[in-house]
Amino acid sequence: MTTTSSDVGSGRPSAGIVVLLWVAKLVAAGILGYAAILKLISHEHEIEIFTTLGWEPHGRFLIGGMEIVSAIMILVPQSALYGAFLGLGVMFGAMIGHLTALGLAGIHLALLVAVCCVIILYIRRHDATFIRNLWDR
């Protein structure tokens, strides 16, 4: 006699969406984490880049720190949305750096991470609790 209601509203995402989300997460977190480690271990290529920008060494550690934090946040489901937001911001900065000072070599990685971050942001937009009314109504 028990009846069940139909699935209304935003229920479980389909399997395809889940796969896409995780691919985006792994790609973004992988590249961000790798770039962060190069910066934090003072790889000479990174030192060169940040010397060009006039940010050596503090800016390098700051950006490396932001990248590692966003990589970890992207991998933790509860914070993925905010990690992607931070990662997108860092990548915007990287793209500006490439376009204005560093030359275009290597910009494709920043673009790839930015696209992944946008995918994560879009799929997990309902997690934005501080603007939850935006999605619920």
Place this chain on the structure above:
Amino acid sequence: MSNANFDLHVVARMTNRLIVGLFGAFLLAGMYIHFSFHFLTVFFLMLSVMNVFYLRVQKKHAILRNFGVLGQVRYMLEGVGPELRQYLFSSDTEERPFNRVERSEVYRKAKGVDSAMSFGSALNYDATEIKIRHSMYPTAAEDLEPFRITVGEERGLASAYTLTRPVMISAMSYGSLGAPAIRALGRGARMAGIPMNTGEGGHPKHHLMTGADLIFQMGTAKFGVRDEHGLLDDDKLRDLAALPEVKMVEIKCSQGAKPGKGGLLPREKITREISELRGVPMGQDVVSPPSHAECASPASTVEFIQRVQEVSGVPVGIKFCVGDPEEVRVLLEEMNHQRIYPDYMSIDGGEGGTGAAPKPYLDGFGMPLLPALCKVQRLLAELGVRDKLKVFAAGKLINAAKWVHGLALGADAIYTARGFMLALGCIQSLQCGNNTCPVGITTHDPDLQHGLDIEDKAERVKNYVEGVTHDFDELMRSLGVRSTRELSPAHLYVPPASILAPEIGA
């Protein structure tokens, strides 16, 4: 959103252009002054991207399409509105369903601290508040008879159950509440010597673990005692009622939160264990049928009561929220006709309870408790049924004065669920159906349940019962009566503006 002096739309348009302009300005500053300016470039770039999404891409929110990121401020403020209102802006007497004055009294009782207040009542004393008429000749402490009613004595049952306090924990299932909350309630009930209702959550596994006296509730879906067609399985009920903890069985016909509709458990709250205990699938809301299939008419309802009485062998009650009192009259006449009476009737007020319910049902259905209680009491007396059964009352009766209201209007004992939730530490954040209860009561999320310490909260449940019972005894003495049997509507002062006034002719 605008007035003559201050056009927010113009402000928003200018802001949105300014954001783009600042992005450009900081980009140039970063290129020609110092690269650090690009932190600000990125910030305004992100705002610009969000603006493009809000103003041009999304189509659901007109405010965002017209105002962009400034429009989002509205949603952010609205999002924290309930919290801000509760913490900062609501007065002590204006929140619903329970205002701060009512809640704090329960908290103080539960913590065992003095709940005396000074400088007068915070309530709207003149308009609608029902007052209790004290006597010039109060009862001496030693003359007060201990509270005692026996359910089932009318049928001469060997299993008749005696209540020694006027309050019981009303129906809350495992499912609606999480396991730690059930444990704390059960332990508290055992310590305080009161029974607790299991709610319609199937086999009361977690309730049984606490050792408290139980009233097994049989909902319309008959979780725990159903056969494969959803009808009553006599053997299952017999086995369950044979458990020493199960003292009574309650047939739930309807409930105040959603009279005319069956129980509802949102899918967020259905764990694997709950789906097994109830025999329902996961990932879908579980909606019970609106009535018992066996109860299609007054005659079949009374026959069903008799069947449950015979099968279970313990006192059997029915719980309902009054819709049309004439239907209650017909049911009582049918009881007289068949000479079958339930051992008790529990009258649930239409005020809504712990249960998740669709908004129109929560707000719009069912008679409020006190008028309903008056009606039922009058019908019972008129049809000569009053001495055949006991009457319980449920609906926001969370303090001693409210208990007196209920008992004076004819109830023999009081049911409360939300009073006990408040005793457990409920802060009324109204998230019972979302599995996100911040104090770990109505959730199955282990992280949130972590906050609820079973030992401590069980103690609070006991304190709450003892504190309110203590108050109640004092009120009885002030009323100048020796036992609850002497209470009558004449003990209440009902102002003309009260919904109760037409019922008792005040």
